[in-house]
Amino acid sequence: MKLFFFVLLVLCAPFTVVVHAGVEQVTIAVILERTGPDSSGNRATIDGIRFAVDELNQQGGLLGKQVKLLELDNRSTALYSKKVAQKAVQANVIAVFGANWSSNSLAMAPVFQSAKIPMISPFSTNPAVTLVGDYIFRICFIDSFQGIAMAKFAAQDLKAKTAAILINANSRYSEGLADFFSRSFVDNGGKIVLAMDYLQNAEDFHEQLEAVKKVEPDIIFLPGHNADSAQIIKQAREGGLLTPFLGGDGWGIAMYGHAGSALQGNYYSGHWHKDNANTRSRQFVAEYENKNGTIKESDQALAYDMVFLFADAVRRADSLEPWKIRNALAATRDYPGVTGNITFNANGDPIKPVVILQFDKGSSRYVKTMRP
Numbered sequence: 007m008k009l010f011f012f013v014l015l016v017l018c019a020p021f022t023v024v025v026h027a028g029v030e031q032v033t034i035a036v037i038l039e040r041t042g043p044d045s046s047g048n049r050a051t052i053d054g055i056r057f058a059v060d061e062l063n064q065q066g067g068l069l070g071k072q073v074k075l076l077e078l079d080n081r082s083t084a085l086y087s088k089k090v091a092q093k094a095v096q097a098n099v100i101a102v103f104g105a106n107w108s109s110n111s112l113a114m115a116p117v118f119q120s121a122k123i124p125m126i127s128p129f130s131t132n133p134a135v136t137l138v139g140d141y142i143f144r145i146c147f148i149d150s151f152q153g154i155a156m157a158k159f160a161a162q163d164l165k166a167k168t169a170a171i172l173i174n175a176n177s178r179y180s181e182g183l184a185d186f187f188s189r190s191f192v193d194n195g196g197k198i199v200l201a202m203d204y205l206q207n208a209e210d211f212h213e214q215l216e217a218v219k220k221v222e223p224d225i226i227f228l229p230g231h232n233a234d235s236a237q238i239i240k241q242a243r244e245g246g247l248l249t250p251f252l253g254g255d256g257w258g259i260a261m262y263g264h265a266g267s268a269l270q271g272n273y274y275s276g277h278w279h280k281d282n283a284n285t286r287s288r289q290f291v292a293e294y295e296n297k298n299g300t301i302k303e304s305d306q307a308l309a310y311d312m313v314f315l316f317a318d319a320v321r322r323a324d325s326l327e328p329w330k331i332r333n334a335l336a337a338t339r340d341y342p343g344v345t346g347n348i349t350f351n352a353n354g355d356p357i358k359p360v361v362i363l364q365f366d367k368g369s370s371r372y373v374k375t376m377r378p
Contacts, residue, residue, distance in 0.1 A: 030071040032326055034059075034316075035078060035094035037104035037114060042082025046260060047232060048106055050302075051128055052077070054309025055103060057294060062313060068320045080105055084113035091117035099123060100326055103312055108132035108179045115142045124332045126316060128308045131255060132182050136354040141332050143354035145312040145345075149179070152254055152275040153186025155360045155376040156227070159273070160252055161194035163362075163374075166224035168199045170249075172214055172238060174230045176206035183229035183254045191227075199223050204234070211238045215245055223249060231256045236264035243268040258303050259370055269365040276363045278304035278345040279372040290344045302369070304345065311343040 036055055038048045055075070063072050076097055080087040087110040094102055095117060102118055102125040105111045111130035118125040119139035127135060127144040131152065136142045160166040169191055174180035188198050199221040202214050215238070218226060226242075228235050228251050239251050239261075253274040261269055280291050280301050290310060294301055301307070318341060320326065323334035341348040348356045362373040 031074045032068055032071045033074045033076050033097060033099045035076045035097065035099040035102045035104070037078045037080055037087065037090050037094065037102060037110075039082040039106055039110065040077075040079035043233075044082045044107055044231070047258070047305075050305035051106060051309050053298060054294075054306030055313060057298060057306065058310045058313035061293075062317055068317060069324070069326060071326070080110050080114075082107065082110070084109050087111070087113040088117060094118075095121045095123065100328055101126070101316060101331065103128065103309075103316075105130065108135055108182075109177075111135045111144075112138070112178075115139065118142065122332070123328050124316075124335060126312050126335075128305075128312050129255070132179055133353075133355070134178075134182075140336065140354065141328075143335055143350065145308050145315065145343075145348070145356060146255070146277055147358055147360055148355050149183045149254070150186045151378060152360050153183050153229075154190040155362070156252055156254065156273075156275050157187050157190035157194055157196070159362055159374075159376065160225050160227070161191060161196050164225060164250065164273075166191075166196060168197050168221075168223045169225050169227055170200040170218045170221060170223040171198060171202070171227045172211075172218070172230070173201065173203050174206055174234055175203040177231065179254075179256060180229045180231075183256075184227065187227050187229065204238070206231075206234055208234075209237070211241050212245075214238070215242050215247055218242075218249070219245075219247055225249065226251045228252070229254045229256065232258055232260045233264055236261035236269070239272065240265040240268045255304075259365075259368075261365075262368055270367070271365065273362060273364050273373065276304050276361045276370070278307045279361050279363060279370065281372040282361070282375075284344070284346070286342055287344045307344045311345050311348065315341050315343060315348060 059073050078090040091114040106129040108130040111127045115138035119141050125142050129146050131149045133148045171184050173184045226249050251272040257274040319334035323330040338350045346358045348358050357378050359375050359377045361375050363370040364373050
């Protein structure tokens with residue numbers, strides 16, 4: 007009878023602690039776009055997570071147990087995101103880091119909410135992600151905030167009165183960010199003179215760019231991803247359209263590989279920049295670059311904050327039980343992160359600043375910080 011109850015207890019355990027080579031381990035799943043359209047954009051996130059977990063384990067891990075990462079590839083699709091999410095649940099992980107694309111996180115979130123396993127996305131900015139349930143969090147700002155920030159920057163700093171918007175019709179991220187920008191730009195006294203869709207895999211944007219030329223906007227808001235946004239900007243400049251482009255956090259310096267010098271001078275919103283004067287940020291940059299080379303984007307910083315904010319929640323919960331960790335995550339207030347102080351609101355979204363960046367000579371230049 008005693009053996010029966012022991013086996014039952016093990017089978018019903020909410021998470022698994024594994025003893026490996028005499029060292030107790032706990033497992034956290036990492037679900038990211040390792041292959042497919044966004045794979046190149048995820049490498050820095052994966053590197054940042056590994057760097058942070060290595061540091062965490064050197065400090066003693068989580069409550070004395072070493073962290074083991076279960077790295078899973080969602081192939082940049084919602085279908086595989088759901089499949090590997092179910093695999094992570096079966097592996098009895100105590101938490102999940104990922105995904106990056108909002109559409110993939112939206113496919114994963116119901117799985118982890120149902121299983122009552124905390125999920126933290128480093129980069130999914132669509133507001134709907136955390137509305138799935140109270141076990142779903144993110145470390146990045148949301149589209150409503152960055153859309154408002156970019157609209158204010160366009161109206162107040164660039165003195166734009168009119169704007170055209172080009173929207174990736176295959177991306178919920180692009181559609182949502184376009185909507186938030188549009189409403190805020192109008193609220194700031196601006197006028198949207200054109201809103202036009204394009205397809206993710208299109209190669210010729212002549213129709214959209216000719217339509218933009220006809221309305222002569224002060225700025226063009228392009229809330230796309232790296233490849234599509236870069237191609238549009240390149241074709242615009244080749245066609246003599248010199249109007250400034252503005253984008254969201256879907257942009258990055260990987261766009262130089264597609265558009266080169268055509269990017270010069272255009273603006274986008276970001277989560278962090280290495281020129282930030284934050285002491286914790288500068289310490290992170292020095293330690294990371296000493297080990298891994300130059301940081302070019304915010305990916306590693308967001309990943310680092312995600313890991314150590316989670317570790318802070320475990321410490322405050324004094325438990326590795328997922329429901330207790332969830333409660334501690336929800337109670338996070340003024341966590342001193344690399345990307346800024348982080349407080350979670352009731353939806354599991356962080357209240358934190360956005361930075362405005364400008365493409366400049368093959369890299370990005372810090373312009374200003376905008377706070378909630």
